[in-house]
Amino acid sequence: MRLSRSFLPTLKENPAEAQITSHRLMLRAGMIRQTSAGIYAWLPAGLRVLENIANIVREEQDAAGAQEVLMPTMQSAELWKRSGRYDDYGPEMLRIRDRHERDMLFGPTNEEMITDIFGQVVKSYKELPQVLYQIQWKFRDEVRPRFGVMRGREFYMKDGYSFDLDTASAVDTYRRMMLAYLRTFQRLGVRAIPMRADTGPIGGELSHEFLILAPTGESGVFFDSALEDQDWLAEAVDTADRASLEKFFTRMTSFYAATDEMHDAAAWAEVPADRQREGRGIEVGHIFNFGRKYTQSMDIAVSGPDGAPLYPEMGSYGIGVSRLVAAIIEASHDENGIIWPQSVAPFKAVIINLKNGDAQCDALCEQLYGTAPRALLYDDRAERAGAKFADADLMGHPWQLIVGPRGAKEGKVEVKNRRTGERTEETVEGALALIA
Numbered sequence: 001m002r003l004s005r006s007f008l009p010t011l012k013e014n015p016a017e018a019q020i021t022s023h024r025l026m027l028r029a030g031m032i033r034q035t036s037a038g039i040y041a042w043l044p045a046g047l048r049v050l051e052n053i054a055n056i057v058r059e060e061q062d063a064a065g066a067q068e069v070l071m072p073t074m075q076s077a078e079l080w081k082r083s084g085r086y087d088d089y090g091p092e093m094l095r096i097r098d099r100h101e102r103d104m105l106f107g108p109t110n111e112e113m114i115t116d117i118f119g120q121v122v123k124s125y126k127e128l129p130q131v132l133y134q135i136q137w138k139f140r141d142e143v144r145p146r147f148g149v150m151r152g153r154e155f156y157m158k159d160g161y162s163f164d165l166d167t168a169s170a171v172d173t174y175r176r177m178m179l180a181y182l183r184t185f186q187r188l189g190v191r192a193i194p195m196r197a198d199t200g201p202i203g204g205e206l207s208h209e210f211l212i213l214a215p216t217g218e219s220g221v222f223f224d225s226a227l228e229d230q231d232w233l234a235e236a237v238d239t240a241d242r243a244s245l246e247k248f249f250t251r252m253t254s255f256y257a258a259t260d261e262m263h264d265a266a267a268w269a270e271v272p273a274d275r276q277r278e279g280r281g282i283e284v285g286h287i288f289n290f291g292r293k294y295t296q297s298m299d300i301a302v303s304g305p306d307g308a309p310l311y312p313e314m315g316s317y318g319i320g321v322s323r324l325v326a327a328i329i330e331a332s333h334d335e336n337g338i339i340w341p342q343s344v345a346p347f348k349a350v351i352i353n354l355k356n357g358d359a360q361c362d363a364l365c366e367q368l369y370g371t372a373p374r375a376l377l378y379d380d381r382a383e384r385a386g387a388k389f390a391d392a393d394l395m396g397h398p399w400q401l402i403v404g405p406r407g408a409k410e411g412k413v414e415v416k417n418r419r420t421g422e423r424t425e426e427t428v429e430g431a432l433a434l435i436a
């Protein structure tokens with residue numbers, strides 16, 4: 001994309017309405033604009049990051065055996081009356097009436113709808129297990145929407161749902177999803193720590209929240225620093241094998257990690273003092289086994305081996321895709337702007353032309369740009385170098401390819417790494433190989 005013609009409205013000043021770094025930087029880098037309280041439009045750079053995150057989530061869900069579906073945002077109140085949640089959910093649910101006076105709602109989550117669809121399709125125990133997911137907009141009428149997309153009212157979520165025949169199989173599914181989540185967050189370039197979460201009346205150990213550390217996080221967190229050092233992408237787990245899944249899960253849960261709500265001082269005291277970490281965290285994911293709550297209340301059964309009806313065990317698995325955009329920035333920035341992990345960056349690199357109109361500079365920039373016009377941003381504006389550097393740092397491109405008259409004469413490009421600040425001089429081929 002050529003910056004001179006692009007819709008990337010950067011701001012020099014800090015917007016007054018933004019209280020936290022990520023909100024400030026998302027507005028300043030031209031990623032989003034608010035349209036009403038807690039509701040945002042995504043501009044080209046923001047949308048690219050949102051979709052990059054969604055695609056990594058999608059790849060890991062698919063690899064874990066989940067299948068993607070897309071359910072509507074609008075739901076009928078009838079569905080929620082069947083589970084009994086229509087009255088329980090409260091004012092966070094946006095209720096709407098259509099022209100025929102039928103009660104509708106903008107979905108805050110989809111347990112009822114997926115259970116209903118599952119029930120229409122799956123009739124026999126032989127078709128289990130099933131794991132279905134979608135990446136779709138949700139609406140929750142939060143009392144206090146704040147911090148930009150961190151707590152919006154309309155937000156983008158991956159929500160997955162599993163159906164298993166018995167508890168042992170549901171536990172396998174939960175553990176498989178746990179691994180998929182750990183892999184997903186690692187690929188996004190952030191550390192999200194899995195912490196035991198409250199399972200409510202159901203009990204057991206099958207609920208975890210994933211938190212990214214940041215001083216602005218809403219939860220207090222306590223965890224063993226060993227969790228930060230794990231390489232989940234290298235974890236050898238045979239996800240088709242129950243014993244292998246159990247071994248992985250036992251190892252992972254052996255490291256203490258809890259939010260303030262679940263904190264256990266006695267267990268904490270056993271963590272070696274040099275590995276105790278306390279701070280604040282942002283909830284970016286939540287996985288949960290809730291047994292037969294919805295299949296029973298909505299009377300969705302499959303026929304078992306002897307023909308008798310069986311109610312499948314369910315789990316649900318959420319990832320806050322739009323919240324992650326902000327959470328990644330909270331975890332990865334400096335005083336000059338965003339530092340995008342390569343896997344989610346809106347552009348691989350920015351090409352900075354230090355002397356627009358200089359034939360050699362222009363030609364070298366065009367040569368670089370022509371290799372991947374969709375993946376690269378070309379700063380071809382007639383701006384002074386200082387302004388271009390400031391915008392490049394603000395927008396957080398992982399690499400800057402700097403072309404000036406002296407280098408251009410010899411076909412050389414200066415390559416700056418945004419994270420380390422390191423600069424090297426490269427040939428065109430060398431520069432392209434570095435950013436590949």
Ligand code: ATP
Binds near residue numbers: 149151152321
């Ligand atoms: P929170 O505790 O922040 O209100 P939640 O526990 O209500 O979140 P879940 O029902 O667990 O949220 O939904 C799954 C994920 O969706 C959350 O882990 C979070 O990342 C994301 N999410 C929830 N509410 C919002 C929101 N208002 N804006 C953006 N993302 C959200």
Ligand code: MG
């Ligand atoms: Mg909430």
Ligand code: MG
Binds near residue numbers: 283
């Ligand atoms: Mg929560």
Ligand code: MG
Binds near residue numbers: 209285
């Ligand atoms: Mg939650």
